[in-house]
Amino acid sequence: MNSQIPRLVLGRLGVAAITLLIVSAVVFGATQMLPGDVAEILLGQAATPEAVAGLRQAMHLDQPALVQYASWLWGLAQGDLGTSYANSMPVADLIGGRLLNTLRLGAVTAALAVPLALTLGITSAMYRGTLYDRIVSTCIIGVISVPEFMIATLAVLIFAVWLKWLPALSFGNDVQSIGEMLRIFAMPVITLLCVICAQMIRMTRAAMISVLDSPYVEMALLKGASRPRMVLRHALPNAVGPIVNAVALSLSYLVGGVIIVETVFNYPGIARLMVDSVATRDLPLIQSCAMIFCIGYLVLITLADVIAILSNPRLRK
């Protein structure tokens, strides 16, 4: 190993840390700009100005924004997400179970989506221009053009209402058996697959095609290599960089972008928690959720970059 790899990887991690700091400032700033005042909302319309002022003081809302930001950041660094304004529970407790639910749904979806997307992407690149490739491409365009709430609603209509195979709602917490888990996860997972697979398939196909057109793959063909060998041994290692990035981008959607799916299937995940908290102006909760989405996104992207760096033999000695 030469010293370039650790340096590049450390560099990527440093950039991720700086990005996180900037995002925290933006998140804090944005929540400050939300219309309405927490104290007024909490106390209702009948509150006297004195009561509102008292509550503001008790919640440290009268301090300058910069001080509030610093103390919030300090808390975050120590793992203290703060206390919910709405129901005075620690934010960590509110988020904990919800985050686990979202991650569980995300993990199941990812475990199915990545192999499926890579297989479809690679095979359609291999058989480019054939009927198979055209069918896959047409289906992807079709799926990507239909909004996800439409897919979700249609899935409920078909599988829950007409066929009565699956429950329409997913209460993630009371799962007793594997069969039950499958039934609960089936529709959200199918809907999410439709949303995230399309981009992964198209990016994988494009990356593979550009590599398959390269002279070294033709050289492998002229050495008598079989098609799977050409693709898996010669083309794939050189397409890893763009493919992992496409996968990471798509998967990052599973952390924060699942709100519609969670709403339609009434799935108790973190995205719904965040939307609910916006309605109640519950700033600590909003901030924590936003930070969690950002961390999830950064972790995936940084991981993809690190894999891309490691897979480049020019950097590997």
Next chain:
Amino acid sequence: MPNLVEIRDLQVKATTDAGNIIPIIKGVSFDIAPGEIVALIGESGSGKTTIALTLMGHTRSGCEISGGSVSLAGRDVVQMTARQRQAMRGTEVAYVPQSAAAAFNPALRLIDQVIEVARIHRTMPMPQARAKAVELFRALALPDPENIGQRYPHQVSGGQLQRLSAAMALIGDPKLVIFDEPTTALDVTTQIEVLRAFKSVMKAGGMAGVYVSHDLAVVAQIADRIVVLKGGVVQEIGPTEAILHRPAHPYTRELLSAFEPVAYARAAQPEAAARVPILEVANVIAGYGPLGPDRMPHKLVLKDVSCRLAKGSNLGVIGESGSGKSTLARAIAGLLPPASGKVLLNGELLEPAAAARSKEDLRRLQIVFQLADTALNPARPIGDILGRPLTFYHGLKGAAKQDRITQLLDMVRLPKAIAHRLPGELSGGQKQRVNLARALAANPEVILCDEITSALDTVVAAAVIELLKELQRELDLSYVFISHDLSTVQAICDEVMVMNGGETVETLRADSLPHGARHPYSQLLFASVPQLDTGWLDGVPLRVAKSA
């Protein structure tokens, strides 16, 4: 003895994106005897590579074999199933690609790629394949044959990669090896070494070969017979000696005459007496990367280069890749401001950076780049491309501009109607003419020509050189002509400056070339240029080849 290869009435057609079917190979027939090396020669688009690839049953995407037969050792490759072809590739026919740099997978170690044929076809156990690869590396005169295979493609030089690709082809003991322009991308001093290695290995193995090239002089060294192709049709087939010395077909004669070095003879220049040179470069130091504490660039490319160009004369700059000749052009043009040193135009000091120069200075000094493909905006019609400098330098508009565009196209011998076409619709030679016309649009006094004929076929390149000479007579231009090819430089320049490693080796009168060189490096460089003589390669002193 039966022929190893018999090609009969081979036809290949291509389907364009628009669905039109174009015949590429129109009924080609020839034979190859066992152990014989046959060269396919012709300009780009003549179908030479396409024919060579059909010997492996392969056509590039969009093309297909539409008729005829290609029989290899008695079996018709055209009729084979995909599996049979797979089994044949690498073991019976092997391929040495044009650009080894592109044909090696950047993600895999060299040794794994070289012995892959043995792995795919299970011809021998892996340790034995490795041992054989090392043997081949040694036979091909590669440095450190034991360990070179452990490296990745980016860690070895271009000439070494080309020899490694030959090893990759030879590992399966094929009966026929296809060489697809294997030395075109190499410097002459490297080419001589690679040719020597190929020739000795082929002779030792008694293998037959197909050598695809556009360079008759290279082919003369290695081939037994030559097939001359044009537009997918065989023009002439004959033994090498006969083709070189008694060409029957007019096209073959044209190819040969384009190769003959035309000495540049001119009447004495009255302007040459003028004391002040039109362009003077004095002690220029330039390079890339951030400036260091000594105010020198991180990577120094030009180390104290000086030269003079008298009005109306031409200076040739010759050297191998990496010698800094293109950097010199960029430094003169101000695209890469020199770290120190002076550039004088007509005795007046020029600003180092192009952005700081006056419009008038910019106008008088124009540059023409090597690749017209990338130098011309593909989305703009030719008229717009030529019109821009006319408006910029001379403020021409409307009808006056159109007239001048027509005039410019006429100057470079292109029809007026071409002004409405896009660069993509033109041939390589036409694009290079447009590229030149754009420089002429400024009415320059000096034109820097950076390898402008390198990407062109010999016949087309000769025509461009002719055009440059005519323009010089008509417009009183001076050229700085940068090239790696001695014969082109000789054909147009009065003086030739030899560069190596960012330094001037020596400056010579063109008419004293190639024997007037005194410096050992120039002697080596000139001696490495292949000659149209079948015995040239064996006649070059080994000392020259060894130091390459």
